[in-house]
Amino acid sequence: EAGVAQSPRYKIIEKRQSVAFWCNPISGHATLYWYQQILGQGPKLLIQFQNNGVVDDSQLPKDRFSAERLKGVDSTLKIQPAKLEDSAVYLCASRRLAGGPYTQYFGPGTRLTVL
Amino acid sequence: DQQVKQNSPSLSVQEGRISILNCDYTNSMFDYFLWYKKYPAEGPTFLISISSIKDKNEDGRFTVFLNKSAKHLSLHIVPSQPGDSAVYFCAACNRIQGAQKLVFGQGTRLTINP
Numbered sequence: 001e002a003g004v005a006q007s008p009r010y011k012i013i014e015k016r017q018s019v020a021f022w023c024n025p026i027s028g029h030a031t032l033y034w035y036q037q038i039l040g041q042g043p044k045l046l047i048q049f050q051n052n053g054v055v056d057d058s059q060l061p062k063d064r065f066s067a068e069r070l071k072g073v074d075s076t077l078k079i080q081p082a083k084l085e086d087s088a089v090y091l092c093a094s095r096r097l098a099g100g101p102y103t104q105y106f107g108p109g110t111r112l113t114v115l
Numbered sequence: 116d117q118q119v120k121q122n123s124p125s126l127s128v129q130e131g132r133i134s135i136l137n138c139d140y141t142n143s144m145f146d147y148f149l150w151y152k153k154y155p156a157e158g159p160t161f162l163i164s165i166s167s168i169k170d171k172n173e174d175g176r177f178t179v180f181l182n183k184s185a186k187h188l189s190l191h192i193v194p195s196q197p198g199d200s201a202v203y204f205c206a207a208c209n210r211i212q213g214a215q216k217l218v219f220g221q222g223t224r225l226t227i228n229p
Contacts, residue, residue, distance in 0.1 A: 004158070031215075040124075040221065040222075041221055041222075042119070042121075042204050042206075042219030042220050042221050042222055043159070043204070043217075043219050044219070045216055045217065045218075048215075048216070056216060091158055091159075093158075095215075103149070103161050103164065104161070104217060105161070106151075106158030106159045106160070107158050108156065108157055108158050109157075109158050
């Protein structure tokens with residue numbers, strides 16, 4: 001079974017530029033999560049999708065961050081415009097809708113550096 | 116508001132000995148707890164979990180203990196092996212309006228010395 005795929009793996013941009021990350025979850029996983037992990041901290045949930053609907057986006061900075069999962073499969077996370085404090089690893093995770101209680105499977109992440 | 120805390124940023128253990136990683140939480144509504152392991156340049160991988168109705172769960176060399184009254188859980192690895200060197204994250208699950216939400220601790224970097 002293929003794991004969660006993310007691209008790109010690394011991205012360097014200047015502040016005020018835009019950036020987008022892509023995630024393809026494990027096949028058949030209905031729930032998809034985006035996390036932000038700042039150096040020295042644990043992952044922090046940004047947004048959760050169930051199929052193509054948003055379940056929780058309470059911690060997403062909506063003035064600059066947006067995410068979509070149009071067909072209920074892959075997803076994109078966008079930052080526009082980027083700030084220095086957005087430098088972090090952005091992790092995508094997925095989970096079956098039922099079964100394997102609470103176990104989320106993570107992709108390798110995209111490391112973003114904002115200069 | 117740090118609801119899940121791992122107060123030890125790092126831990127060094129001799130190969131073959133027991134590694135004990137600790138985690139404290141503040142929210143009594145958490146009903147499930149998980150440990151994830153992370154190698155550099157990889158995403159976290161699930162290691163072991165425990166429901167709040169249990170006080171112990173064991174899987175091979177890994178055992179998780181939960182003390183609900185103290186709001187404390189720990190991960191025991193015995194015997195420790197060099198491949199166990201990684202960052203370990205404790206996570207707690209909270210369900211709000213049907214959404215399952217994981218809250219992570221800051222992580223503990225475990226180094227196993229030969």
